[in-house]
Amino acid sequence: xxxxxxxEAIGNTPLVRIDPAVHGLRHIDLYAKLEMLNPFGSxxxxxxxxxxxxxLEGAAEQGDTxxxxxxxxxxxxxxxxxxxxxxxxxxxxxxxRVPEIKELLLLLGAEIExxxxxxxxxxxxxxxxxxxxxxxxxxxxxxxxxxxxxxxNPRNTDAHAAGTGPEIIKDLDGRAPDWFIACVxxxxxxxxxxxxxxxxxxxxxxLGLVAHKSDFIPGIRTIDEVHQVGLFDPATYDTIESVTSDxxxxxxxxxxxxCGLLTGPTGGAAYHGAVRHLRPLDGELAEAAQRRTAVFIxxxxxxxxxxxxxxxxxxxxxxxxxxxxxxxxxDAEIRAGATVIGIEDARRWIGDAEPRPLVVxxxxxxxxxxxxxxxxxxxxxxxFDELVRGGLPFSKAQPVxxxxxxxxxxxxxAAVLSRMGHPDVRSLAGGIVAWxxxxxxxxxx
Amino acid sequence: xxxxxxxxxxxxxxxxxxxxxxxxxxxxxxxxxxxxxxLVPERIAENAERFLAVYRKHHLSGRVYFAHKANRxxxxxxxxxxxxxxxxGVDVASLGELRHALGCGVTPDRIMATGPKxxxxxxxxxxxxxxxxxxxxxxxxxxxxxxxxHALPRVDVLLRFAEFExxxxxxxxxxxxxxxxxxxFGTPADEVSELLSAVERHGDAVVLTGVxxxxxxxxxxxxxxxxxxxxxxxxxxxxxGLAPRAVDIGGGFGVGYxxxxxxxxxxxxxxxxxxxxxxxxxxxxxxxxxxxxEGGTVRGSAALYPAxxxxxxPGYLDELLSLPAPSLARPSATLLLEHLYDLYAEPGRALVxxxxxxxxxxxDVRRTGHDSGDYLVRLGMNAGDVSLEExxxxxxxxxxxxxxxxEESGEDPxxxxxxxNLCLEADLIxxxxxxxxxxxxxxxxxxFANTAGYAMDFHAHxxxxxxxxxxVAVVRDGASWGWCLDEDYWPITRPGGALS
Ligand SMILES: Cc1ncc(COP(=O)(O)O)c(C=O)c1O
Numbered sequence: 001x002x003x004x005x006x007x008e009a010i011g012n013t014p015l016v017r018i019d020p021a022v023h024g025l026r027h028i029d030l031y032a033k034l035e036m037l038n039p040f041g042s043x044x045x046x047x048x049x050x051x052x053x054x055x056l057e058g059a060a061e062q063g064d065t066x067x068x069x070x071x072x073x074x075x076x077x078x079x080x081x082x083x084x085x086x087x088x089x090x091x092x093x094x095x096x097r098v099p100e101i102k103e104l105l106l107l108l109g110a111e112i113e114x115x116x117x118x119x120x121x122x123x124x125x126x127x128x129x130x131x132x133x134x135x136x137x138x139x140x141x142x143x144x145x146x147x148x149x150x151x152x153n154p155r156n157t158d159a160h161a162a163g164t165g166p167e168i169i170k171d172l173d174g175r176a177p178d179w180f181i182a183c184v185x186x187x188x189x190x191x192x193x194x195x196x197x198x199x200x201x202x203x204x205x206x207l208g209l210v211a212h213k214s215d216f217i218p219g220i221r222t223i224d225e226v227h228q229v230g231l232f233d234p235a236t237y238d239t240i241e242s243v244t245s246d247x248x249x250x251x252x253x254x255x256x257x258x259c260g261l262l263t264g265p266t267g268g269a270a271y272h273g274a275v276r277h278l279r280p281l282d283g284e285l286a287e288a289a290q291r292r293t294a295v296f297i298x299x300x301x302x303x304x305x306x307x308x309x310x311x312x313x314x315x316x317x318x319x320x321x322x323x324x325x326x327x328x329x330x331d332a333e334i335r336a337g338a339t340v341i342g343i344e345d346a347r348r349w350i351g352d353a354e355p356r357p358l359v360v361x362x363x364x365x366x367x368x369x370x371x372x373x374x375x376x377x378x379x380x381x382x383x384f385d386e387l388v389r390g391g392l393p394f395s396k397a398q399p400v401x402x403x404x405x406x407x408x409x410x411x412x413x414a415a416v417l418s419r420m421g422h423p424d425v426r427s428l429a430g431g432i433v434a435w436x437x438x439x440x441x442x443x444x445x
Numbered sequence: 446x447x448x449x450x451x452x453x454x455x456x457x458x459x460x461x462x463x464x465x466x467x468x469x470x471x472x473x474x475x476x477x478x479x480x481x482x483x484l485v486p487e488r489i490a491e492n493a494e495r496f497l498a499v500y501r502k503h504h505l506s507g508r509v510y511f512a513h514k515a516n517r518x519x520x521x522x523x524x525x526x527x528x529x530x531x532x533x534g535v536d537v538a539s540l541g542e543l544r545h546a547l548g549c550g551v552t553p554d555r556i557m558a559t560g561p562k563x564x565x566x567x568x569x570x571x572x573x574x575x576x577x578x579x580x581x582x583x584x585x586x587x588x589x590x591x592x593x594x595h596a597l598p599r600v601d602v603l604l605r606f607a608e609f610e611x612x613x614x615x616x617x618x619x620x621x622x623x624x625x626x627x628x629x630f631g632t633p634a635d636e637v638s639e640l641l642s643a644v645e646r647h648g649d650a651v652v653l654t655g656v657x658x659x660x661x662x663x664x665x666x667x668x669x670x671x672x673x674x675x676x677x678x679x680x681x682x683x684x685x686g687l688a689p690r691a692v693d694i695g696g697g698f699g700v701g702y703x704x705x706x707x708x709x710x711x712x713x714x715x716x717x718x719x720x721x722x723x724x725x726x727x728x729x730x731x732x733x734x735x736x737x738x739e740g741g742t743v744r745g746s747a748a749l750y751p752a753x754x755x756x757x758x759p760g761y762l763d764e765l766l767s768l769p770a771p772s773l774a775r776p777s778a779t780l781l782l783e784h785l786y787d788l789y790a791e792p793g794r795a796l797v798x799x800x801x802x803x804x805x806x807x808x809d810v811r812r813t814g815h816d817s818g819d820y821l822v823r824l825g826m827n828a829g830d831v832s833l834e835e836x837x838x839x840x841x842x843x844x845x846x847x848x849x850x851x852e853e854s855g856e857d858p859x860x861x862x863x864x865x866n867l868c869l870e871a872d873l874i875x876x877x878x879x880x881x882x883x884x885x886x887x888x889x890x891x892x893f894a895n896t897a898g899y900a901m902d903f904h905a906h907x908x909x910x911x912x913x914x915x916x917v918a919v920v921r922d923g924a925s926w927g928w929c930l931d932e933d934y935w936p937i938t939r940p941g942g943a944l945s
Contacts, residue, residue: 114621114624116664117662117665119626120662120697121697122750130626213710224713227717366780366784405504406782432785
């Protein structure tokens with residue numbers, strides 16, 4: 001394979017059979033359409049390219065900025081396409097809830113604007129919501145924005161009608177599957193593919209999956225939110241069902257650990273929703289001589305969703321407990337193990353002791369720079385925690401005074417260091433706050 | 446559609462036990478008329494304590510200032526006057542509120558003057574020694590002039606900032622711009638330097654004690670960014686030799702009005718379907734609460750208060766304090782603590798959560814027209830007396846039958862529209878069909894729960910010579926309840942005068 005541009009690598013993604021031993025369906029062959037293997041990593045590469053392609057040249061002449069309301073994958077694809085054509089890209093969103101995706105977009109050179117939250121002091125007569133204003137700015141005469149408008153642009157749907165759908169039929173040897181399952185975000189992929197499959201075989205059933213209403217699955221919408229999507233037509237779907245984030249992660253784990261498919265949560269949601277929907281139908285097929293097929297879409301890859309998983313299932317990313325953990329100490333152990341020293345005694349100790357104790361300030365560097373005890377060193381608590389896990393960070397001959405804002409964290413670390421064998425580590429009682437309140441000197445740099 | 450589409454109110458003690466005492470509430474309405482406002486002063490002190498517990502959890506010192514604008518009651522302010530003077534104060538936004546707070550026994554060192562201020566308001570605040578939360582440079586100049594002209598003592602001031610998104614330093618680092626709704630209040634954060642110079646120039650008249658913001662948003666990231674910027678602004682003050690030490694994070698902590706997430710979700714979905722025409726109508730003449738149908742797609746945004754909120758009030762404050770600051774990456778509470786700054790907050794709505802009821806008698810029940818099955822329930826109050834709709838708060842009232850028990854009758858739940866006592870087509874207390882466990886009867890009372898924040902009498906008026914609600918304060922008296930007029934409540938005596 002030899003290409004002149006990465007855009008030529010968009011499409012022609014594989015259709016991979018899921019091992020029946022995994023899904024347990026006896027009469028239905030289940031296939032995954034691996035949209036995650038598009039060059040920019042998702043199902044959105046196709047509509048992004050299809051929507052932007054006819055406009056890029058003109059936009060480049062005018063120096064326009066490409067803009068889209070996108071929470072992730074469309075923005076990612078558009079940012080790369082814009083970069084290739086020397087254009088800037090701006091993503092406006094209120095849904096950028098996955099930090100890795102945000103950081104990835106920044107790395108790609110995107111600008112991100114996050115819409116404000118809802119007003120707390122509501123004025124119900126105010127119809128001037130931020131999105132309306134955004135659209136007003138875009139449609140102002142002389143605006144220098146190229147808005148791809150994925151939720152309303154038919155070229156989004158067309159990309160899938162021209163590519164994704166026909167590829168599925170080709171890989172199924174010229175037949176449409178009996179069921180097609182897709183998560184609904186812009187509704188572009190489900191609508192485009194469904195159109196082509198039904199033209200080929202009107203009997204094809206289409207299952208649309210949305211996120212459970214109070215839940216969040218990145219990239220897909222809840223049942224209320226799909227009503228705000230211009231491309232969404234309820235007639236496209238024979239059934240619409242909802243999936244929880246827990247179920248999406250379960251599905252994702254199955255695809256990753258048992259099928260070798262490095263999918264993201266929406267792929268997991270599609271798999272889970274597909275098997276849940278097909279299982280009873282599979283039972284009814286006992287007498288049917290013929291096998292049936294179902295295809296679901298794997299939208300994107302795992303890597304961008306680690307923090308999403310960490311928040312919902314921390315145990316999946318668990319670390320084993322370190323040997324010396326400050327967090328593991330009970331209050332009683334801290335009280336018993338930490339030597340605490342009052343402000344006046346501390347001042348005397350710092351002034352007179354030989355060798356002079358090392359004062360360690362555990363606060364953040366910004367706070368430390370603003371005001372600190374003269375001669376102290378700054379080791380932020382997070383860093384200190386790492387150091388202590390590895391072993392004693394000071395010589396046993398070096399007395400140490402630990403200080404934090406109110407003397408709580410410092411007592412914890414004093415107890416840990418004592419347990420680790422340090423003979424003279426003390427914690428400043430009441431911390432820097434008490435030091436200040438006692439009128440003891442603080443310096444800034 | 447799932448019928449009935451209840452939006453049952455979130456109820457906690459002591460409102461729960463008060464509502465369980467139907468004869469007492471009926472006797473109050475019988476004696477004092479409909480509408481009637483009932484306040485539970487004890488609960489506001491408990492709420493303040495809940496906020497302060499969050500402070501303690503994060504080891505922060507500082508004060509919770511009740512934003513008086515949320516309710517004009519004397520009982521509430523007097524109850525706060527009797528609360529911990531170190532932790533609890535009052536935020537006044539007018540000359541009248543300032544006089545009221547002073548008259549209720551709140552000492553000036555516990556009063557913060559905010560909002561738009563005229564000369565009289567500024568003078569009285571300065572005269573008694575309240576803290577003035579300055580909105581602009583003009584206000585600073587005006588205050589300094591008054592202090593000099595009338596030989597007043599130096600005034601403690603806070604500087605309120607706004608528009609943090611455009612300020613240098615908050616972007617660029619990350620390339621993410623968190624947009625904010627524009628506000629009429631506060632000085633743009635990038636004008637800090639000029640404002641501080643003015644503070645230094647007027648050093649004979651004012652003492653800078655802190656910086657402030659108040660953002661009208663439910664969005665935590667916007668607030669976390671503003672808080673971080675305020676910490677940095679304080680550092681800038683320190684570097685200039687000024688010594689302020691408080692960050693005032695304003696109000697907007699929210700209240701959860703509806704208890705059950707499922708009810709809220711079903712109702713909001715049903716609203717979208719009604720707007721699209723794919724479900725039955727739910728509102729008076731197809732009102733869409735800001736949503737509209739454009740060619741089969743729902744457009745606009747629902748002008749509804751997020752009535753079911755998993756975290757609100759003190760819980761919301763806790764979340765804000767736990768959220769990492771956008772550029773310094775430490776949790777906001779850690780940032781304040783490590784920089785040795787105090788926290789001020791000005792909750793209004795959240796501090797009067799579960800503090801009050803608005804009661805109305807059912808005057809009349811009838812069907813709308815021949816072919817429509819809709820019921821109109823006319824109440825002895827109007828939309829100004831309980832302005833829940835005005836604030837986008839949708840929640841059901843509690844039916845307090847005159848006789849018998851609501852459930853015993855074997856009647857079915859029913860959807861009704863609640864209309865007011867004004868001779869105006871527009872006087873609807875709900876534009877939404879409200880579901881009740883049975884059809885109300887003349888003489889029943891409907892209790893709107895949790896109206897003490899803005900909804901109780903914010904828009905009450907004497908139009909058409911209809912009575913405006915009286916307000917009473919109720920206090921627990923063993924197993925029963927005692928009451929007195931709002932203006933007669935003092936936290937040191939029981940209703941009737943005996944010392945408590
Ligand atoms: C990760 C992910 N999954 C699923 C979808 C849904 O695809 P579509 O919008 O084409 O319905 C999207 C798009 O928003 C997505 O980004």
